[in-house]
Amino acid sequence: MSGGAGPLEALIRAEIAAEGPMRLDRYMALCLGHPEHGYYARGEAFGAAGDFTTAPEISQMFGELLGLWCAQVWLDMGAPGRVILAELGPGRGAMMADALRAARALPGFLDAAEPWLVETSPALRALQRRSVPAAQGAGRLAEVPRGPIILLANEFFDALPIRQFVRAGGAWRERRVGVVEGALAWGLGPPLAEGLPPSAPNGAVLERSAASEAVAAEIGARLAADGGAALVVDYGAAPPATGGGDTLQALRRHAPADPLAEPGGADITAHVDFAALAGAIAAQGARLWPLTTQGALLGALGLAPRAAALAAARPDRAADIFAQRDRLAAPEQMGRLFKALAATGPEQPPPPGFGPGE
Template sequence: MTPLANIIAAQIRATGPMTLADYMDICLLHPMHGYYATRDPFGAAGDFTTAPEISQMFGELCGLALAQAWLDQGQPAPFTLAEPGPGRGTLMADMLRAIRVAPGMSDAAQVALIEASAHLRGLQREKLGRVSHLDAVDDLPAAPLFLMANEFFDALPIRQFQRVSDGWAERVVGLDGDRLSMGLAAPVDLPREGAVGDIYETCPSAPAIIGQIAARIAAHGGAAIIADYGGWNGSGDTFQAMRNHAFDDPLAHPGEADLTAHVDFAPLAAAAISAGAVAARPVFQGDWLAMMGIKERASRLEAAGDKAAMAGYHRLTDPHEMGHLFKMLAIWPQGAAPVPGFTALDDDASHA
């Protein structure tokens, strides 16, 4: 057992089985043994590779989209340029380079990184220099906000409920001897249909976080782009672990594997609309990058000697790679021009 597995087992013995949300939280953020507190998980030497680590083109095109939104909204200054879960700082570095095409934007930007991991904060300072670190999205200032979130929402803690004969029973982490194991709590009533055995996942914190972002954008201007893997009104068990670039048993190596779940974009869009902002119709990542000119950018980089440019283009956009698994959603104020590459979702966010 890992050191964190022993800590979790002791807690379960003392207080009983824990929800998946509590399990994910301790596995990812425990101050001594949590996954993000102890390692750099990104890239070939880590456990997974994100779009910004694959190619600079991803961050450049996201930066250009936010730059156009800034221009369309009258070049507000100063403004907050924010990223939750910024990893090594690679995406923000690429966006900062891209927004230089908009005169005055770099000077007006006040960079804010929302990061819980002290270890990753150190890596971000090495990459970006002096930046403002915040503990939570709610700490963002009341100012125009231009925000990019890539693979942030998939790491937020989830809860799961399984349909049983007399209701929905929450899936919890308990013990089978000394081993961590999945079990079911007592059934409860939930206002949803389902056949016995169906799994319902919910991420309680995600709509609240989107609501905070959208409320600032609605009140002060700005835009947000969210990229993550998931779907629309999804169902089923998507809880997973990644370790050494391969899937792992989520209970096998607490603190030594990344834990995530697919993002349901439907409640995110609904929360943004409820907060007074406009939410986009989600699009495939590959389609959005194509609309933003990634193929042309890859060709220019290749001509300049970047031998990995076309491989990065294919990995980011191919439907069998990241192109369809990952979706993108945008938020902007009422009355403002749409973020480039997006169209507004109907006010009824029950369908995409």
């Protein structure tokens, strides 16, 4: 064992020594979610001082517009007297805090809404309690009470574990993590006989995320049974792309990092397979709406006038506000790479930003 190995790397090496090379999804799950040494156990990932910045950390406008989206969905549902307002992977709670503040504009919504933050990291749950004291916490969606639900998931699915399959020597082989000359290293497992396209060029890579599809199926089942809506915003290719190519990446202090260096010390993500998510949701009976981009969605929800209003109220910050608007929505920034997937109960109308002409 290398003398410089941290505690999580030591655990990973021990598991490899006992059980053989480790699948990528197991490696990601340990690096991100280990309760003591995992990346999210630290609670220091977000913002300029962390390793990456999500849309809610860029500008309050993102959460505000999604809060108004939720309020309008509730109205379109017939304004039920109780609705679960849930967020998966809420980070430090910034988006939910902004959403609740903006949603006050629709009378009755906050009286009906029951906020829930679904988070596995105890450190992040502590931060969320400070940001959104009115919200209740859960470790899994299954722990959130049943009933009509409006669910948000921003940059949640990209951090769920994936498996990678590489075409080599005319056969598919699964990418694994092993130890070579004292260091963690990539390797390939034995040829696989089933479950993947029968032919592909050598070097082709496919990614699959059973964890993502399981959560998507759970969302679809709840919408089909209880009604409501879900909005997933994340980055990845639009259908018909289905998990092709190597999209695994690690970030440390806003710069690319080696995923195998310092396990637990960097964010590890992969592009979201929206076709797989959509299929898992629809298979449970929920209604899907055409995929759109983050830029198009925010534009339809009123990003430009909101930015103009904020700039007028704070002329000293106008340049920053317009820069934030562009970062969220410009095609060459987050606007095109980030997609928005919406699903509803089977009989519900299209949610805001997903209807005809929007």
